[in-house]
Amino acid sequence: MTRPYSTRVAEAVRAKGSAxxxxxxxxxxxxxxxxxxxxxxxxxRAERAAAVGDFLVEVIEVSAARAPAVKPQSAFFEALGxxxxxxxxxxxxxxxxxxxxxIGDVKRGDIGSTAAAYAEAFLTGVAGTDPRTLCxxxxxxxxxxxxxxAPFLQACQTHGAxxxxxxxxxxxxxHELQAVGSPTLAEQVAxxxxxxxxxxxxxxxxxxxxxxxxxxxxxxxxxxxxxxxNTPFLIPGYGAQGGAAEDVVPGFTDGxxxxxxxxxxxxxxxxxxxxxxxxxxxxxxxxxxxxxxSIGGAVARTFA
Amino acid sequence: MTRPYSTRVAEAVRAKGSAxxxxxxxxxxxxxxxxxxxxxxxxxRAERAAAVGDFLVEVIEVSAARAPAVKPQSAFFEALGxxxxxxxxxxxxxxxxxxxxxIGDVKRGDIGSTAAAYAEAFLTGVAGTDPRTLCxxxxxxxxxxxxxxAPFLQACQTHGAxxxxxxxxxxxxxHELQAVGSPTLAEQVAxxxxxxxxxxxxxxxxxxxxxxxxxxxxxxxxxxxxxxxNTPFLIPGYGAQGGAAEDVVPGFTDGxxxxxxxxxxxxxxxxxxxxxxxxxxxxxxxxxxxxxxSIGGAVARTFA
Numbered sequence: 001m002t003r004p005y006s007t008r009v010a011e012a013v014r015a016k017g018s019a020x021x022x023x024x025x026x027x028x029x030x031x032x033x034x035x036x037x038x039x040x041x042x043x044x045r046a047e048r049a050a051a052v053g054d055f056l057v058e059v060i061e062v063s064a065a066r067a068p069a070v071k072p073q074s075a076f077f078e079a080l081g082x083x084x085x086x087x088x089x090x091x092x093x094x095x096x097x098x099x100x101x102x103i104g105d106v107k108r109g110d111i112g113s114t115a116a117a118y119a120e121a122f123l124t125g126v127a128g129t130d131p132r133t134l135c136x137x138x139x140x141x142x143x144x145x146x147x148x149x150a151p152f153l154q155a156c157q158t159h160g161a162x163x164x165x166x167x168x169x170x171x172x173x174x175h176e177l178q179a180v181g182s183p184t185l186a187e188q189v190a191x192x193x194x195x196x197x198x199x200x201x202x203x204x205x206x207x208x209x210x211x212x213x214x215x216x217x218x219x220x221x222x223x224x225x226x227x228x229x230n231t232p233f234l235i236p237g238y239g240a241q242g243g244a245a246e247d248v249v250p251g252f253t254d255g256x257x258x259x260x261x262x263x264x265x266x267x268x269x270x271x272x273x274x275x276x277x278x279x280x281x282x283x284x285x286x287x288x289x290x291x292x293x294s295i296g297g298a299v300a301r302t303f304a
Numbered sequence: 305m306t307r308p309y310s311t312r313v314a315e316a317v318r319a320k321g322s323a324x325x326x327x328x329x330x331x332x333x334x335x336x337x338x339x340x341x342x343x344x345x346x347x348x349r350a351e352r353a354a355a356v357g358d359f360l361v362e363v364i365e366v367s368a369a370r371a372p373a374v375k376p377q378s379a380f381f382e383a384l385g386x387x388x389x390x391x392x393x394x395x396x397x398x399x400x401x402x403x404x405x406x407i408g409d410v411k412r413g414d415i416g417s418t419a420a421a422y423a424e425a426f427l428t429g430v431a432g433t434d435p436r437t438l439c440x441x442x443x444x445x446x447x448x449x450x451x452x453x454a455p456f457l458q459a460c461q462t463h464g465a466x467x468x469x470x471x472x473x474x475x476x477x478x479h480e481l482q483a484v485g486s487p488t489l490a491e492q493v494a495x496x497x498x499x500x501x502x503x504x505x506x507x508x509x510x511x512x513x514x515x516x517x518x519x520x521x522x523x524x525x526x527x528x529x530x531x532x533x534n535t536p537f538l539i540p541g542y543g544a545q546g547g548a549a550e551d552v553v554p555g556f557t558d559g560x561x562x563x564x565x566x567x568x569x570x571x572x573x574x575x576x577x578x579x580x581x582x583x584x585x586x587x588x589x590x591x592x593x594x595x596x597x598s599i600g601g602a603v604a605r606t607f608a
Contacts, residue, residue: 017465025510034310045431073421075422076421078421078426079425081393082390084389085389086386089385107413109411109413110377111475114377117380117382126332127345128349135384142447142472143410143470145478145479146480147475148475169448170415171449171451173449173450173451173452174448177446177492180485192480199342240598
């Protein structure tokens with residue numbers, strides 16, 4: 001049996017000295033012009049998708065030195081249809097080959113029998129699935145309640161998988177539902193996340209059932225950390241969405257970067273657009289290094 | 305430009321004399337034994353997926369006479385990975401060729417830039433996508449609020465697409481979050497759905513922004529219908545999940561089956577398991593006919 005996700009991600013963070021999660025969001029117009037087929041109006045969808053895969057495989061090679069994990073965003077692959085699905089599997093396998101953990105950003109949530117199919121799709125696999133194409137963890141939407149999560153909890157126990165349940169998202173309209181009520185909806189979800197995670201705690205007392213809490217709400221991040229002391233956080237919203245290194249610090253549990261991964265997608269993948277004259281790969285490498293240094297420094301200062 | 309989804313679905317219901325939505329949930333162990341590769345441990349994933357597609361194409365042929373629409377459930381295709389994605393496109397094209405509307409049951413919900421990619425994936429298509437493989441409507445999860453819905457609203461306006469936002473789902477644990485608060489979370493979502501739909505109203509005063517409200521909550525169904533008089537409902541939970549014809553009646557707006565589609569998945573696709581000795585296709589045809597008669601009769605009696 002695979003060891004618990006919580007243990008594996010903690011080890012990966014220590015090994016890389018970084019809590020940077022590289023979001024693989026292949027937004028077509030932003031991909032460097034070197035990947036010509038992406039931008040060629042005469043290219044077929046399959047050619048375009050293959051070029052997207054080529055780009056992401058190179059991003060993975062550049063990221064492997066300084067990132068413990070990558071987070072492919074399913075939507076951008078699905079936009080390329082069946083051709084995108086082929087590249088989804090290719091990119092995940094490439095990340096595993098590079099020694100990276102893979103968090104599938106899929107935000108699924110459905111009734112029990114359907115949730116079981118999603119758990120197979122991303123975490124456990126049907127017969128004939130290459131295990132290298134499965135994710136180590138996925139993001140989930142809690143709107144349907146416990147039975148939408150149960151098949152994934154089972155995958156945590158049987159396959160050492162991890163989950164990150166949406167609690168408080170980073171987007172501007174997240175308050176419309178998540179911040180309403182007393183306790184707020186997000187706080188109610190946080191309590192459920194704590195309960196769901198109780199059966200998936202590793203030897204260090206950390207659960208494999210995590211929470212997504214956006215960097216765009218730094219004060220709330222501290223509150224959710226207090227509510228969920230043993231829950232891994234996935235913190236989106238850093239960089240392009242406005243979050244700074246200081247904003248993410250309350251998500252961590254110690255000065256050695258325990259307890260949280262911080263995602264950046266556009267800020268890493270498309271760093272070349274902000275660094276005129278720098279080849280895209282050098283720009284990506286430098287942006288990831290900067291992010292790791294900024295967050296590592298801010299966390300170390302706070303817990304010193 | 306395509307006419308509004310709300311208009312097209314109303315016409316399809318009138319043409320078929322039925323509000324039955326056939327849910328295409330290819331749960332592998334339930335598929336009739338005639339589709340041997342599904343059950344053959346030696347089959348490759350591609351062979352298994354192709355046999356799943358063969359089954360669903362036949363289901364579509366059987367359903368076309370009496371169903372206005374089908375609802376493929378993405379999870380069961382995704383469980384078959386890239387091979388399933390090929391069949392997803394094949395099945396949707398076959399449904400369109402048979403004159404059926406297609407509601408992609410994908411329950412997506414993500415931040416704006418990602419939601420835009422999902423809208424492309426299912427409703428509008430990137431360059432090189434065969435439009436026959438796109439859906440007429442999709443189901444969406446509201447947890448992230450308005451900016452997760454905005455790109456889909458745009459698809460309603462530009463492509464005549466339809467949406468069904470999860471309000472109150474049919475599963476046993478749906479109360480954990482949806483029924484909490486005053487107003488409840490589901491009622492808050494219903495108000496947002498009403499507001500989101502205001503820009504997508506057809507000549508008959510009906511919006512293309514619909515709501516999912518489960519048959520397993522008949523009293524609430526009447527409340528949500530009162531809150532949302534001009535909103536198309538997608539009602540899951542009929543049949544296998546426990547809802548009866550009388551339970552779905554409050555979702556309709558008139559005696560001619562206006563205002564709602566009622567979904568059945570397992571009860572139609574796998575009807576052969578309840579009708580010993582009947583070939584699967586005859587069992588499926590009879591189950592669909594029974595469902596159409598039961599619901600048609602119950603609605604006609606109520607509005608008479």
